[in-house]
Amino acid sequence: MLNPRFKYLQIAFNRSLPEVRQMIGLLPVSDRILIEAGTPLIKRYGVKGITFLKDCWEQKLQKPGYIVADLKCMDRGSTEVKAVSSAGASAATCLGLAPIETISEFINKCEAAKIDSMVDMMNIQFPFEILQKLSKLPQVIVLHRGVDEFEKQIPLYDINKIKGTYNVLISVAGGENLRSATSSFFNNADITVIWRQFYETPEQTAQLAKEFLELVK
Amino acid sequence: MILQKKEKYLQIALNSNLQEAELIIKQLPISKRILVEAGTPLIKIYGTEAISRIKQLAGSQAYVVADMKTTDLSQQEVRMAAEAGASGIVCLGVSPIETIDLFIKECKSIGVDSMIDMMNVQDPLMILKKLKTPPDVIILHRGVDETEFSKEKQIPYYQIKQIKDSYNILIAVAGGDTIKEVRQAIFNDADIVIVWKEFYQASSATAKLAEDFLKEIK
Numbered sequence: 001m002l003n004p005r006f007k008y009l010q011i012a013f014n015r016s017l018p019e020v021r022q023m024i025g026l027l028p029v030s031d032r033i034l035i036e037a038g039t040p041l042i043k044r045y046g047v048k049g050i051t052f053l054k055d056c057w058e059q060k061l062q063k064p065g066y067i068v069a070d071l072k073c074m075d076r077g078s079t080e081v082k083a084v085s086s087a088g089a090s091a092a093t094c095l096g097l098a099p100i101e102t103i104s105e106f107i108n109k110c111e112a113a114k115i116d117s118m119v120d121m122m123n124i125q126f127p128f129e130i131l132q133k134l135s136k137l138p139q140v141i142v143l144h145r146g147v148d149e150f151e152k153q154i155p156l157y158d159i160n161k162i163k164g165t166y167n168v169l170i171s172v173a174g175g176e177n178l179r180s181a182t183s184s185f186f187n188n189a190d191i192t193v194i195w196r197q198f199y200e201t202p203e204q205t206a207q208l209a210k211e212f213l214e215l216v217k
Numbered sequence: 218m219i220l221q222k223k224e225k226y227l228q229i230a231l232n233s234n235l236q237e238a239e240l241i242i243k244q245l246p247i248s249k250r251i252l253v254e255a256g257t258p259l260i261k262i263y264g265t266e267a268i269s270r271i272k273q274l275a276g277s278q279a280y281v282v283a284d285m286k287t288t289d290l291s292q293q294e295v296r297m298a299a300e301a302g303a304s305g306i307v308c309l310g311v312s313p314i315e316t317i318d319l320f321i322k323e324c325k326s327i328g329v330d331s332m333i334d335m336m337n338v339q340d341p342l343m344i345l346k347k348l349k350t351p352p353d354v355i356i357l358h359r360g361v362d363e364t365e366f367s368k369e370k371q372i373p374y375y376q377i378k379q380i381k382d383s384y385n386i387l388i389a390v391a392g393g394d395t396i397k398e399v400r401q402a403i404f405n406d407a408d409i410v411i412v413w414k415e416f417y418q419a420s421s422a423t424a425k426l427a428e429d430f431l432k433e434i435k
Binding site: 014039040042043044045046047048049071072074075076077079080083084095097098099101102104105122123146147148149150151152 | 232257258260261262263264265266267285286288289290291293294297298309311312313315316319336337360361362363365366367
């Protein structure tokens with residue numbers, strides 16, 4: 001569903017639903033924007049949070065938009081994928097740290113539900129070790145420095161290494177400003193995930209999105 | 218810590234839907250040794266409402282575990298689960314050490330029990346050694362997908378004593394669901410036994426089943 005020739009900006013939302021509605025209303029209309037239901041938002045509101053975001057974004061775009069459910073699946077791949085795909089998600093995430101059985105089941109169930117599978121490599125030193133064990137690849141690999149891991153760096157050199165071997169898209173999460181987004185695209189990332197600036201200054205949503213969007217044109 | 222070190226507990230994980238959860242909770246015997254868990258799928262489907270609804274159904278005295286499986290943004294997740302009524306909250310042992318440390322700190326400051334789930338962690342002691350403060354509970358866990366697709370994977374009961382020899386914490390065991398496995402966990406000195414499969418749907422046998430499990434766990 002994602003076009004490998006395009007670059008995308010993924011904006012993660014974690015505020016309350018009324019605030020999120022306002023923020024999405026301020027976004028420019030663009031196919032290059034992916035809307036993410038963040039993990040805390042899903043855990044707070046459940047799948048109705050996903051449907052809510054889907055509806056808000058559709059209203060803005062005047063057509064269905066792309067919604068990522070940041071499930072961070074660790075077990076019960078099948079149940080969780082079914083729940084978010086019927087809520088309207090276009091993609092879901094699974095932890096690379098999950099048992100291989102879970103990741104495989106997750107990828108299979110995403111394929112069956114016709115949504116994109118994203119595997120989040122947070123806290124994994126060598127993403128290759130995980131990829132080698134999978135019989136089927138996900139559509140997207142997320143290279144990720146967690147919010148709580150404030151001192152670490154995102155390994156941008158992994159992007160080309162992974163792309164040289166596997167036919168997957170690479171998403172980079174955990175950088176928070178224009179500079180880090182620019183350098184992730186420069187290093188050949190397909191998607192950049194941002195949230196903090198939007199979370200902290202929701203009133204600047206329109207301006208922020210415009211600035212970041214310049215990078216993916 | 219809210220849980221008592223001298224007691225043995227049965228933790229019943231609710232995972233199907235809130236209607237089933239209600240039917241199951243209604244049948245459970247009243248016992249301080251039963252912990253009711255809002256399972257991860259239930260939280261992801263209903264949000265924190267799953268936790269508050271279960272707390273409401275089980276009563277204000279009930280101990281509710283929120284299986285948040287936190288991997289990031291600890292503070293935010295601990296607060297929302299505690300506000301919804303959780304007494305124990307779960308963080309993943311595979312998460313970054315920074316996340317686990319923040320998680321334990323936040324649980325302590327709020328006054329809820331911190332539980333670290335060691336699913337897919339080879340050596341839980343390695344994680345424990347890196348932490349600033351140990352959690353209240355360690356969960357030794359064989360996942361549902363692992364159990365389903367790799368039947369040879371075993372719950373490492375020997376780790377219970379290993380951990381208890383070095384740390385003064387409670388050990389929960391998850392992933393075994395038969396009376397035999399419950400006995401094995403208790404025999405190996407587990408403090409909490411987590412079951413779910415037999416309690417996925419309510420039946421006329423639910424009450425008896427809970428009582429039978431409780432009898433094994435002493």
